[in-house]
Amino acid sequence: MGLLKDLESKILIADGAMGTLLYSYGTDCCFEQLNLSHPEQIQSIHQAYVQAGAHVIQTNTYSANYIKLQRYGLEEQVKELNSAAVSLAKKAAGGNAYVLGTIGGIRGTGPSSLSLEEIKRSFREQLYCLLLEGVDGILLETFYDLEELEAMLKIARSQTDVPIISQISLQEVGVLNDRTPVNTAIKRLEELGSDVVGLNCRLGPFHMIKTLEEVEIPKHAFLSAYPNASLPSYVDGKFQFEGDAEYFKNSASLFRNQGIRLLGGCCGTTPAHIEAFAKELNGLPPVTEKNVRQRPEPIAVASSGQKPQISLPEILQERRSVIVELDPPRKLDTTRFFEGAKALKEAGADAITLADNSLASPRICNTSLSSLAKAQTGVQPIVHLACRDRNIIGLQSHLMGLHTLGLHDILAITGDPAKVGDFPGASSVYDVTSIELIKMIKQFNEGVSLSGKDLGEKTQFTVGAAFNPNVKALDRAVQRAEKKIEAGADYFISQPVYSEEKLLQFHEAVKDLPVPVYVGIMPLTSSRNADFLHYEVPGIKLSEEVRNRMAELKDDPLAAAREGLAISKSLIDAATELFNGIYLITPFMRYELTVELTQYAYDIAPQNVRRIQNV
Structure with a gap:
């Protein structure tokens, strides 16, 4: 039928984390390079998610762009790494799951000295590589910077008719780093032509659902959510996620109630978490209407009562x-x-x-x-x-x-x-x-x-x-x-x-x-x-x-x-x-x-x- 056609009447289950599993197996390197060096390992993870009930899987290409691959001296292998990733995902899907070509955000949570033009060049190269391999859709995920995501979405929409999923990431419930309300951001992404809009990473089910309570169901797009398993702990020099699959099962209906049509997992999630989502939502129709919790109007932020001394630039105007x-x-x-x-x-x-x-x-x-x-x-x-x-x-x-x-x-x-x-x-x-x-x-x-x-x-x-x-x-x-x-x-x-x-x-x-x-x-x-x-x-x-x-x-x-x-x-x-x-x-x-x-x-x-x- 097609991904978008299925989303009209179904809740589709997506896969979970790739890097988390590779890290847990002792692999702490450039995960995208494993598409070439250890293809059987990547394919087996894809297969595990399909067997767990995922209808949609994503390629192991989150960081397979020129800018991020430079850290490992692999920037000249963008095409090879992306092509291999799509091939592995398609083999694992075996016609039983849609394959999304994944492109991750670059700017991240902190300030970045990279110009938007540099990011665009890197994005275009990876996008073309994925489209040439015939993916079923493009997944733009983990974008903390709305300006960056909007720019990437405009490029992608101008180059392809395949479904595009755009997902923003938050550090605080309900708002982006620049204080843009999530509902406003999702509307902007919908207007720019994203077929599916939603959230992924950083937040676990509790805070992601709380954020989604402020989000209207789009008129011309579908909602998605890929929550983290939990906040990571640091034990014996390694990061560990302790999110419980049973907890994911209990939260599945809450995501459905918020109008989610595409539900997967991000950091810390495993096939067990995805299986919990799949079993709980199997056969249930999507919700088409919901009550939206209105975000309170921002209170004007006042300056401190402490008045600083006259500033140096002001002094220089006088003497x-x-x-x-x-x-x-x-x-x-x-x-x-x-x-x-x-x-x-x-x-x-x-x-x-x-x-x-x-x-x-x-x-x-x-x-x-x-x-x-x-x-x-x-x-x-x-x-x-x-x-x-x-x-x-x-x-x-x-x-x-x-x-x-x-x-x-x-x-x-x-x-x-x-x-x-x-x-x-x-x-x-x-x-x-x-x-x-x-x-x-x-x-x-x-x-x-x-x-x-x-x-x-x-x-x-x-x-x-x-x-x-x-x-x-x-x-x-x-x-x-x-x-x-x-x-x-x-x-x-x-x-x-x-x-x-x-x-x-x-x-x-x-x-x-x-x-x-x-x-x-x-x-x-x-x-x-x-x-x-x-x-x-x-x-x-x-x-x-x-x-x-x-x-x-x-x-x-x-x-x-x-x-x-x-x-x-x-x-x-x-x-x-x-x-x-x-x-x-x-x-x-x-x-x-x-x-x-x-x-x-x-x-x-x-x-x-x-x-x-x-x-």
Whole structure:
């Protein structure tokens, strides 16, 4: 008859997880590569689902696309892997089940640096491979990003008349990551030509059914559901799902009551779960009408009652601004740090910035010191937040903590890799890039977490971003800066500059940016200090003239320190003609140097705000 014709009058049972079974058998690799290396194993799993009562099975091609296969060096085998997968599924089906060509979402639950155009190219290649093999339909599954799924659906619908099943995945009941209600998303997919629309993965039967209670039965499509068996546990270094097949049997009628026509399983499900669905729903007609639970109107999310101090971009609209980096100590004695914070506040610094384990070396937590410094001295802290040390969970928790402490200024940075620091064997996390972190912070300002959950109130973060002017291709640095602005960056802080020529080049490169820039200046303390910065610290380059000036005084520490101050003052003279923002970096907790430079930066003319640098 045909898949869609059968769905008009029947509830069809689909298969369950492929990867879960392969993982349980001890196979932890690229599962799609097994289509070629262990075809008998793949075919036997398909057969087990057909024997369990599945009317519909899917090919082992969830990640058989160019982008995902690159992780294993298999990107040139897209055609071979997809073709083999369809052949194995057809042999297992033996004419007793429909075969769907599966294509999985790429963007996943977290931020992604992949452009939609890259994803489209990868999708088209896999789609054509599956269609050439004569699948009975295309299954688009596990899409957390609605934009991505809509784009893939449009391509697929324009290329084929075979049935298309489109399934979204959720982290919260009833809404997608971007807070789109599920019912709205399903209607949009129906309008774009999807023949079957539904949910899969992440949620177990309980929460998936609760979500489906808010979903209307489509007028021109059918509903599908592929729940997870349970949440996974982690035992002896392996993930395990403990969902009970009897529980699936008891939930089968509840899925039917929500109008589901295609019912299968996702992570953790086995032939036993599918058999439970099949036995419970065998011969029962589908439900065509149901009462829909209305999703409550979203409550306007208010900002916190805590009002942050005036932001740095606002300060720069009124006058010159000086901020100073005062890094947390490596040791537990904080006396010098708090003396420095107090002295810099009294010198007129608009804020102090606190690095986040710079050069991948452990220091006292910058959040703790920021909170104490603000309370004890009244200084405005800017908390550096590095992507290196925290996964997506930790970053979001950290942001919630900063908001709770009333710390509203953040510098979003990538962070030096662990291998350059004190513990080169430590892990560098990098779940997100600095650009993606900026987006996340700005989403918090809308009262929404990365997963789409309501935070209860809006944060009020001002986000700074890093800019390195000491690169050969400044135009590329500007292009990256523009991406950061697009993500939501409010201003930039630069690495230190050590020549007037570089200042002019830097200004020329960034003068058209729509946000202000703080130009970095760090006083040198000795010739050895100058050489270390130039040769060993990533992102910092000194001019030959500056190194020679410091080298001439290598045997006179006091004179070298005075010369370092003189160089910095000369750079401040030049910088204030071009930039409204000065960013001073304190070397070795010698805050007396940056206190003097702070006062100097405010004392020199002109004091009025200059419009050369956009603010």
